[in-house]
Amino acid sequence: GAVVSQHPSWVICKSGTSVKIECRSLDFQATTMFWYRQFPKQSLMLMATSNEGSKATYEQGVEKDKFLINHASLTLSTLTVTSAHPEDSSFYICSATPDGAQPQHFGDGTRLSIL
Amino acid sequence: QQQVKQSPQSLIVQKGGISIINCAYENTAFDYFPWYQQFPGKGPALLIAIRPDVSEKKEGRFTISFNKSAKQFSLHIMDSQPGDSATYFCAASRGPAGNKLTFGGGTRVLVKP
Numbered sequence: 027g028a029v030v031s032q033h034p035s036w037v038i039c040k041s042g043t044s045v046k047i048e049c050r051s052l053d054f055q056a057t058t059m060f061w062y063r064q065f066p067k068q069s070l071m072l073m074a075t076s077n078e079g080s081k082a083t084y085e086q087g088v089e090k091d092k093f094l095i096n097h098a099s100l101t102l103s104t105l106t107v108t109s110a111h112p113e114d115s116s117f118y119i120c121s122a123t124p125d126g127a128q129p130q131h132f133g134d135g136t137r138l139s140i141l
Numbered sequence: 142q143q144q145v146k147q148s149p150q151s152l153i154v155q156k157g158g159i160s161i162i163n164c165a166y167e168n169t170a171f172d173y174f175p176w177y178q179q180f181p182g183k184g185p186a187l188l189i190a191i192r193p194d195v196s197e198k199k200e201g202r203f204t205i206s207f208n209k210s211a212k213q214f215s216l217h218i219m220d221s222q223p224g225d226s227a228t229y230f231c232a233a234s235r236g237p238a239g240n241k242l243t244f245g246g247g248t249r250v251l252v253k254p
Contacts, residue, residue: 032184058240069230069244070185119184121242128173128240132184 027053030122032133040141041112047105047136049120055100056122060130061093064117076103110140144168145233147245155253160218162248164231167212171233175242176205176216179228188229189216221252 029052039045049059058077062070074090076082076097084090092114094106103122107114117137121130147164154160164174173192177185191198191205191214198205204217218225231245 030184060241067247067249069247070242072241072243075241121184123240128234129175129187129190130240130242132177132186134184135182137182 028124028131029053030056030120030131030133032120032136034136035134036137036139038139038141039110042109044106044108045110045138047107047118047120047138049103049105049122049133051101051122051124051131054122054124056103057100057125058123059097059103060121061095061103061105062119062121064119064135066117070119073105107138110138112140114138115140144243145231145245147231147248149248150246151249151251153251153253154221156221156223158221158252160216160221160225160250160252162216162229162231162250163213164215164233164245165211165213166233168233168235168243169212170235171243173234173240174205174207174214175232176203177230177232177244179230179247185230218250221250223252223254226250226252 031050033048061073064070073088074082074084076095082095097103119135121132145166175190176188178188179185189200189203202219207214229248232242234242
C-alpha cells in the first residue's frame with residue numbers, strides 16, 4: 027500500500043518551454059503532498075508543501091511564479107516548471123501523506139533535462 | 142543552516158559486515174526520525190523510523206539507535222549485502238511544522254562482495 031506515482035519519469039525539452047509533472051497517490055487520499063528537488067549526488071531539498079484545495083507553501087528561495095503547484099484533488103498534485111532553462115534541470119521528486127502525518131511516501135521522481 | 146548533519150559521506154563495507162551511519166540534529170522540537178534508502182534514478186524509500194520516546198528500534202537487519210540527550214541517531218545495517226549498496230538519508234521532522242522533513246546530506250554505501 028501507499029503507492030505514489032510520478033509522470034513522466036523523464037522529460038527533455040527546449041529552453042523556454044513549460045513542463046508539467048504529475049504526482050498521484052494510487053491507493054490513498056493525500057491531504058498533503060510535498061515537492062523536492064535533488065541535484066546529482068546531493069540531498070533532497072524541499073521546494074513546497076501543497077494541501078488539497080489551498081495554495082502551496084513555498085520554501086524560502088523558491089520562485090512561486092516559476093514553479094507552479096496545483097493540488098486540486100486528494101490524489102493528484104502537479105508541478106509546472108514555467109519557462110524552463112538549463113539551470114532548472116534536476117531530479118524532481120514528490121511525496122504524499124494520507125492525513126498529513128508521517129511517514130511520507132515518495133514517488134520515483136522525474137528527471138528533467140532542459141536543452 | 143543545516144539542521145541535520147550526516148556522516149560519513151561515503152562508506153565501503155565488505156559483504157557480511159556492519160554499516161554504521163550517524164546523524165546529528167539541532168532542533169529539539171524534532172519528534173520523528175526516519176531513514177530512507179535511495180537507489181540511482183529512484184525516489185527514496187522508507188526503511189525504518191523512530192520517535193524520541195524509545196532509544197532503539199530494530200526491523201530485520203536494520204536498527205536505529207537514538208540518543209536524545211546527545212541529539213544524535215544512527216542507522217546500523219547488519220550482515221550488509223551487495224543489494225544494500227545505495228544512498229541512505231536520515232531525516233527529521235516536527236509535527237506542528239506540517240510534517241516537513243529535513244534531510245541529512247546522505248551517505249553512499251558500497252557493499253563489496
